[in-house]
Amino acid sequence: MTADASRGAEAPPELIQLLTPEGERVEHPDYDIDLTPEEVRGLYRDLTLVRRVDLEAVALQRQGELGLWASLLGQEAAQIGSGRALTEADMAFPTYREHGVAWCRGVDPVNLLGLFRGVNHGGWDPAEHNFHLYTIVIGSQTLHAVGYAMGIQRDGAEAASIVYFGDGATSQGDVNEAFIWASVFNAPVVFFCQNNQWAISEPLEKQTRIPLYRRASGFGFPGVRVDGNDVFACLAVTRKALAEARSGQGPMLIEAFTYRMGAHTTSDDPTRYRVAAELEGWKLKDPIERVRAYMFKNQIADQDFFDAIDAEADELGRDVRKRCLALPDPEPLAIFDHVYVEPHSLMDAERAEFATYLEGFEA
Amino acid sequence: MTADASRGAEAPPELIQLLTPEGERVEHPDYDIDLTPEEVRGLYRDLTLVRRVDLEAVALQRQGELGLWASLLGQEAAQIGSGRALTEADMAFPTYREHGVAWCRGVDPVNLLGLFRGVNHGGWDPAEHNFHLYTIVIGSQTLHAVGYAMGIQRDGAEAASIVYFGDGATSQGDVNEAFIWASVFNAPVVFFCQNNQWAISEPLEKQTRIPLYRRASGFGFPGVRVDGNDVFACLAVTRKALAEARSGQGPMLIEAFTYRMGAHTTSDDPTRYRVAAELEGWKLKDPIERVRAYMFKNQIADQDFFDAIDAEADELGRDVRKRCLALPDPEPLAIFDHVYVEPHSLMDAERAEFATYLEGFEA
Amino acid sequence: MTILTLAKALNEGMRKAMEDDSKVLVMGEDVGKLGGVFRVTDGLQKDFGEQRVIDTPLAESGIIGTAIGLALRGYRPVCEIQFDGFVFPAADQIITQLAKMPLRSLGKLRLPVVVRIPCGGGIGAVEHHSESPEAYFTHTAGLRVVACSNPVDGYAMIQQAIRCEDPVVFFEPKRRYWEKAEVDVDSSDWTPFDEAKVVRQGTDATLLAYGPMVKTCLEAAKASEDDGRSLEVVDLRSLNPLDVSKVTESVRRTGRCIVVHEAPVYNGFGAEIAARVTEECFYNLQSPVLRVGGPSTPYPPSRLEDHYLPDLDRVLHAVDRAFAF
């Protein structure tokens, strides 16, 4: 059913899917998952709330409260599915778009906004959440995740790392080096590529001429393509990959086949480079609608539940907005903070000089 | 027969071979080659002469006439086989070890020595020979070759480029980016990897856990493994790959499975990291001996022929030595030459200043 | 005369170069249909086709590495690095290959490659989108480094860079992309692009700047008038080579020199200027050459950038200091 969506490349030979766009559960020989109604409701709640936070952030940007926002619209299932597969001990390395994963890791959404509002470059403690800071330089975090996984190996710990990156990122040298290192050291790392079909204005065929999940085979580890709009499948596939990584079976590449429903960021104008029909096609595969349909059909939730979630989402949106506006601007002298951990004479001198300079204005 | 040689990795599933170490011609369904006795003698001569030049260079280094030398010992067949597959219009991009390819491209061996003697960084005109300068920064030339091939495409020319690199180089980001670009643009480029089992002291398993030729599959183009000590097979495989590239069928990766018989360079001491038995095993697969055996068996040459080649080799060695010693040291002011093509005030000023400084000593 | 923004002037300059020479190519991320994130290549792919305006894979090393290969085949690639902070994956190709290959070949190879880098801050962007990495390249022998500051120069200098037989790193001050000026697009009677320009004459001190800071310095010079100070402003335009004679001529006359850039001061390009000017004008200097630049820290979050970036006040403060010596 998603054959048409495989831009340019051949039909996806084995898209792992557990829930159709129409909300039908389907079986897959290698991947299955047994979810309690409670768990399904939890996933639905996650999906809905992160979409709401995302919408609020877009609005905040439109109103000038954020300098920029990179929307996850359309990619909720890929992020919630994979994010909920992680154990507390696992470590996640995001790009700049993993707001859904951040949610799963317990990062307060307001903390995501700091970077986009320009009050900091990253506002949470990675160790507290086992969720690394957002990385903007495309692909560079993949090596960090592999190094981290090599550390897990050395600690003999029961954990894995997972690293997120886009379809465009697969062209960077760093990402391919990360594949090599992970493979050579058999590191417990899962490569989670959200193929949202676009790298800003460039369609997938500018990065590869075969399906991305097959890249892994050239490096000697398995790659799979999962329906990135199917939260059940994303959860099942990632859970298995992480379990294998933790048990010493090495790395795995997961290509979550999905679609960037919005602009690349709020600065972008996708009408310049892509046709509306494409978007319409993908709307039919919405990651949230299918869960909702499934839940209705299987009486996992009633209208009251959905209403309650919507209300919670609205409340969350309001709360995020309020606290975003309250985010304090940093003090000018903060420019010199945290550049070095240990005392550094140049920083001290420049800070002092700048303080004197600023005092000159107050006088 | 080379299964044992596949260090760590599984047995080579499809090593393309047309001539066994014992000098027996074998058939391969996809690759064959019809060589006239004349051509076979030519290949034998090439192999012998480049080995002789190489030996002379090692000797020159030992005697302090070269600062360094990177020996091709053991890799003659990979280089001559592939080098002789090139047409004049094709362009080759070497590492620092492709003395055999240089020979095929008509580069005077003495010109190779300049770099190692320290009188220049590269002593031939790449355009004259369609043989690029030696590149020392591992892997960087692979992107140049792809860009060059993109130029061939734009020219609509009947040509291809070929780029040489080692097993170690496959770990560099640049090499993998080159694979991506070649694949995406379907560029007429052949990737010729001489897997000589070692990157200085590091065995192949530090770079990959599967056979290298399979790397290509992850990028969507074919890869093959050829017996790198079999000059017939190297010729046949490269010829076909180049023909396909020229006719618009895109890139190909050839892994020439061979062995670095000597040290990494004359500065290296391989006894620190590899066992003698390995070397002994590979001696039995010598790339020249098998051609000689084949020629004898098939009466393609008699003793007189071999004697004549040996004499030619000795003469060439003497000639190279003589002309190496005669290579002039560059003038001090040459430091400032060719840094820029167009006039550059900083270069002019520094050159003038240095000239005055030098004159101070003469006075 | 046509009124053009800097972005459009660069666009027209590239268009002209592409019309004049079919070997000129444009390549980079999103330079095609999108016309680049700043629209500097807008419309070029439409008019010159995908063979000449190439949307590349997302890999900066690949962009420069393949541009080198294209140049070896006789092409003249103009590469766009999307933002200043993303040039570093290409550092190796630029520093060890692009800069050194002509020398390596004893002059037999030429690499007429232009590396366009939108640079600098002041646009409220996130990390890596506001940097000024010029010093990494001015220190790299074999490269020419230039920075344009206005539409007139933008139109001319991009064409000069493309015609140059040496590799050129070409900085474009992104916060000035939308500034307008009258440009004579029919003339090609241009100042050589390795010459500085005195953009305002003065007698009491010399302000040296390039790229985004030229405008800031002009404003400072104007403001200084009220204090009765006459400041000369020199737009360096070329950072390697530096137009030493024009710079020293000015400083000898004024006796004071202040160099202004956005990049961190520590070992920034201002250091070279200060060292060189001092050596050449030692007896003419009434005060040491002062440097105004970013703090020696990474570029801060954008809510702090007004404090980070040199502005009118910071320049005038340095002028005061120079006069107080």
Next chain:
Amino acid sequence: MTILTLAKALNEGMRKAMEDDSKVLVMGEDVGKLGGVFRVTDGLQKDFGEQRVIDTPLAESGIIGTAIGLALRGYRPVCEIQFDGFVFPAADQIITQLAKMPLRSLGKLRLPVVVRIPCGGGIGAVEHHSESPEAYFTHTAGLRVVACSNPVDGYAMIQQAIRCEDPVVFFEPKRRYWEKAEVDVDSSDWTPFDEAKVVRQGTDATLLAYGPMVKTCLEAAKASEDDGRSLEVVDLRSLNPLDVSKVTESVRRTGRCIVVHEAPVYNGFGAEIAARVTEECFYNLQSPVLRVGGPSTPYPPSRLEDHYLPDLDRVLHAVDRAFAF
């Protein structure tokens, strides 16, 4: 007291650090069985095992990128870049990640990573094996940059760098690897590694150097005695931060300053010193700060390196010029 070469002193220093802290790892190309191409890591893998002394794939970006990941997991990786000229593939990881991540995290993340770089020329090597890329890193805020010049400092400074909570780029002058000195391997009473050392006292001019050029400057100072000139030599040791007070104290006393390094002069680290010293010591300087360094060209073929590299004569020539001002 033990007599050690610089290479061995570094080796012993690393060994000590690995014994003291099980989180210390050594990683790089050929650092294991081979012990590195200069044998600086000789024997470490044998004694600490492959988990702590890691032969890596041939990829510098990978080395630094994974070292960052290991540091995030609590390890203290000491990375070897095989030669100066091969650090550039790692430029992005060093400049955009290693240097900036602690700030990015508002101090929550620490990256105690050491990047060892054998540097400089004078060993008759081929291209890319003789460079001095320190200025690329001194200009990169977030990094500490140090250079050792002798076995005593080598032994101490490598341990200090490993213990430091900030990322450190650690330059080792490869042509001094085989120089010997007595090292007290039992003491850890060391000068802080961000302090300069006056290695010879003098009154008439100050020579500033680091790494390989310290020895050259000491020789020049000795030779100058015959001309009746008393030269002070300061080994900077730390390039970022610079020990400004020790440097300016010396220059104020002597009134003349010459900075010597192998790297190209143009925008090299000497530019920063010259600019800063001039600003701080303007009224004390009898002559401008002079810079002795490599020409602003790529490193030449080795038969020319004696002309390229600053030597006794070039330093003395600059001293003469300083006195002639």
